[in-house]
Each structure stands twice: as structure tokens, then as C-alpha cells.
Amino acid sequence: LGLPEVPPPVAARRASRRIQVGPVPVGGGAPVSVQSMTTTRTCDIGATLQQIAELTASGCEIVRVACPTQDDADALATIARKSQIPVIADIHFQPKYVFAAIEAGCAAVRVNPGNIKKFDDQVKEIAKAAGDHGTPIRIGVNAGSLDRRLLQKYGRATPEALVESALWEASLFEEHGFRDIKISVKHNDPVVMIEAYRRLAEQCDYPLHLGVTEAGPAFQGTIKSAVAFGALLSQGIGDTIRVSLSAPPVEEVKVGIQILQSLGLRQRRLEIVSCPSCGRAQVDVYKLAEEVTAGLDGMEVPLRVAVMGCVVNGPGEAREADLGVASGNGKGQIFVKGEVIKTVPESKIVETLIEEAMKIAAQMEKDGVAS
Numbered sequence: 029l030g031l032p033e034v035p036p037p038v039a040a041r042r043a044s045r046r047i048q049v050g051p052v053p054v055g056g057g058a059p060v061s062v063q064s065m066t067t068t069r070t071c072d073i074g075a076t077l078q079q080i081a082e083l084t085a086s087g088c089e090i091v092r093v094a095c096p097t098q099d100d101a102d103a104l105a106t107i108a109r110k111s112q113i114p115v116i117a118d119i120h121f122q123p124k125y126v127f128a129a130i131e132a133g134c135a136a137v138r139v140n141p142g143n144i145k146k147f148d149d150q151v152k153e154i155a156k157a158a159g160d161h162g163t164p165i166r167i168g169v170n171a172g173s174l175d176r177r178l179l180q181k182y183g184r185a186t187p188e189a190l191v192e193s194a195l196w197e198a199s200l201f202e203e204h205g206f207r208d209i210k211i212s213v214k215h216n217d218p219v220v221m222i223e224a225y226r227r228l229a230e231q232c233d234y235p236l237h238l239g240v241t242e243a244g245p246a247f248q249g250t251i252k253s254a255v256a257f258g259a260l261l262s263q264g265i266g267d268t269i270r271v272s273l274s275a276p277p278v279e280e281v282k283v284g285i286q287i288l289q290s291l292g293l294r295q296r297r298l299e300i301v302s303c304p305s306c307g308r309a310q311v312d313v314y315k316l317a318e319e320v321t322a323g324l325d326g327m328e329v330p331l332r333v334a335v336m337g338c339v340v341n342g343p344g345e346a347r348e349a350d351l352g353v354a355s356g357n358g359k360g361q362i363f364v365k366g367e368v369i370k371t372v373p374e375s376k377i378v379e380t381l382i383e384e385a386m387k388i389a390a391q392m393e394k395d396g397v398a399s
């Protein structure tokens with residue numbers, strides 16, 4: 029009947045040039061990478077490396093470290109050498125630390141044009157040093173530190189102002205033949221941020237680092253980031269992401285990975301499909317879902333587990349999943365790959381699901397399905 033085709037869930041990625049942040053490609057169709065930033069004092073090398081190790085274990089692919097003092101700049105070489113993932117030095121105010129970070133072997137340097145007053149005069153030397161070392165530069169424009177000129181011109185940090193600041197800075201590098209650049213235009217308001225990135229995406233082919241700056245505590249920041257990144261990534265915009273939370277950085281990484289998995293931009297690992305429960309539920313769905321989630325935490329295989337409260341949608345969802353339970357009458361029907369394999373009393377549902385999940389995971393690993 030000529031029904032319209034269902035569009036793919038995520039649009040084709042925007043064509044962008046590719047840069048290398050150490051071994052991690054960014055842009056040019058490379059997988060969207062997840063970043064975070066350490067919260068330790070960078071000059072405390074042991075604590076910083078410890079936090080980087082924790083971030084690496086949680087799936088972080090690129091890490092940024094602040095560099096506000098000479099002691100921090102002096103620590104960069106050791107941190108860059110010993111970190112398991114590429115280290116980006118984050119520089120505000122002091123152009124001299126840009127040179128220090130490049131010399132230290134950092135995988136990239138982030139500069140904020142609004143916060144480096146003398147920066148424009150030194151672009152030629154920075155472009156030369158970065159070019160000689162193969163060090164990309166992120167031009168990181170931030171609503172909270174927008175160039176005074178642009179604040180006067182636009183009155184506030186509008187999408188136009190953020191984009192103009194970034195492209196102006198990029199043009200200074202381009203004058204010296206340097207294009208090893210990625211750009212961010214962060215704002216704490218997802219609506220402004222989305223519009224800024226959309227405009228930027230149309231006006232250049234640099235890879236884009238997405239971020240909602242100062243997104244807030246974990247709950248609010250997670251939602252703001254998911255909404256903003258979802259809107260942009262679903263249109264193919266964005267090459268690397270950082271979720272900013274007022275929470276431990278490992279939490280940022282978990283949220284970032286979950287956003288990418290939700291959009292199908294990264295292979296899903298453990299996915300719990302659980303119902304919200306309602307007046308028909310015959311088990312405590314919240315408790316069941318929590319216990320199953322906790323019991324399967326850390327599982328590396330793409331396993332979909334359905335935890336359903338009653339027989340209305342239960343059997344259907346449980347059948348669609350790799351593994352599932354449909355509860356009712358104090359019992360749980362356990363499904364594996366669509367087939368009921370057993371019925372167990374309610375008290376045995378969690379342990380049975382975990383046991384069966386382990387068996388499926390072992391088989392997946394044997395078959396090379398694990399990511």
C-alpha cells in the first residue's frame with residue numbers, strides 16, 4: 029500500500045574530518061567516544077593516575093586533566109606516559125601551559141578562547157608546536173566564559189555567539205594551516221546547546237565534542253545530557269561526548285555509555301527490560317528488577333533480560349528477550365530465547381534468572397558474541 033518506510037533510529041553520521049587523540053580516532057565516522065575529567069589535583073600524580081585507572085575500568089576512552097598551575101604542568105609528562113587512555117590537558121588563562129602540555133606528550137590540548145586573553149597573539153607558535161608534535165587542539169567555548177567582545181555584541185551567550193567564538197578561534201589556526209581541531213560549544217541549557225551545535229555542524233567539518241556544561245547533580249545532569257545528546261546524536265551530530273555531573277566522574281562515564289547504547293551507537297550490554305508495575309502486578313517488580321540488575325552487574329555480553337510483573341505483557345516481553353520472567357500466582361515462568369524452560373516459586377526467581385544468565389553469557393563468550 030505504499031506505506032512510508034520506518035526511518036532508521038539514528039541518522040547517518042555527519043561527515044567530519046578525523047583527528048587522532050592518541051590512539052583514539054575522533055570524527056570521520058569513528059565510533060563516538062566517551063570522555064570524562066579527573067577531579068583530583070593534577071599535580072598529585074598518584075591520585076590522578078588512580079582516578080584515571082578507575083575511569084578506564086568503567087569504559088572511559090579519553091580523559092581530561094585540569095592544568096591551572098606550574099606544578100600541574102610539571103606532572104603532565106608522567107601522567108600522559110602512565111595513563112592507559114589518552115590524556116587531554118585542559119588549559120585556561122595561561123598560554124605557556126599549552127606549550128608545556130604539548131611538550132609533555134599529552135594526546136591533545138583543550139583551550140578556551142574566552143579565557144586566554146593573549147591567546148590570539150600566540151596562535152602561530154601554538155599551531156607550529158602542535159603541528160610539529162601531531163597534537164590536536166580542542167577549541168572549547170563555554171557559555172560561562174564567553175569572549176567579552178561577543179558578550180557585548182550578542183548581550184548573552186546565544187547559540188550564534190558560541191558558534192562565532194569557536195569559528196573565529198578556528199580561523200586563527202587555519203591562517204597558519206592548522207586544522208587538527210575539534211570544537212565544543214557548551215551551554216548549561218540543553219535548548220541553547222542543541223541549537224549551537226546544529227549551527228556549528230552546518231558551518232564547519234571539524235569533529236564535535238558534545239557537552240552540556242554544568243549540567244547539575246546526577247539526576248538533573250543525566251536527563252539534561254541525555255536529552256541534548258539524544259537530539260544531536262540522533263541527527264548524526266557529535267563525535268565524542270562528555271557528560272558533566274556534580275558526581276564522581278565514573279558516573280559520567282556510565283551515563284555516557286548508556287546514552288550511546290540507548291541510541292544504538294554502541295553495542296548494548298546488559299539491558300534490563302522491566303515493567304513499571306501496576307495494579308495487576310503479582311510480584312514486587314521494583315525489588316525483583318533491582319535484585320536482578322545487581323546480580324548481573326558487570327556482565328559484558330549483550331544480554332536482554334525481561335522482568336515483568338504479570339501475564340498481560342509478561343510472556344510477550346519475556347519471549348522477545350534472551351531471558352525473562354513473567355510472574356503470576358506466586359510463581360515465575362522463566363523464558364530462555366522465547367521458550368518457557370521452567371516455572372519456579374517467586375522466592376527462586378532471582379537466583380534462577382542469574383543462573384540462566386550466566387549460562388547464556390558463557391555460551392555467548394564461547395561463540396565470540398561478547399564485546
Ligand code: SF4
Nearest residue numbers: 303305306309337338
Ligand atoms: Fe502491569 Fe503486568 Fe504491564 Fe507490569 S506487565 S505494568 S504488572 S500489566
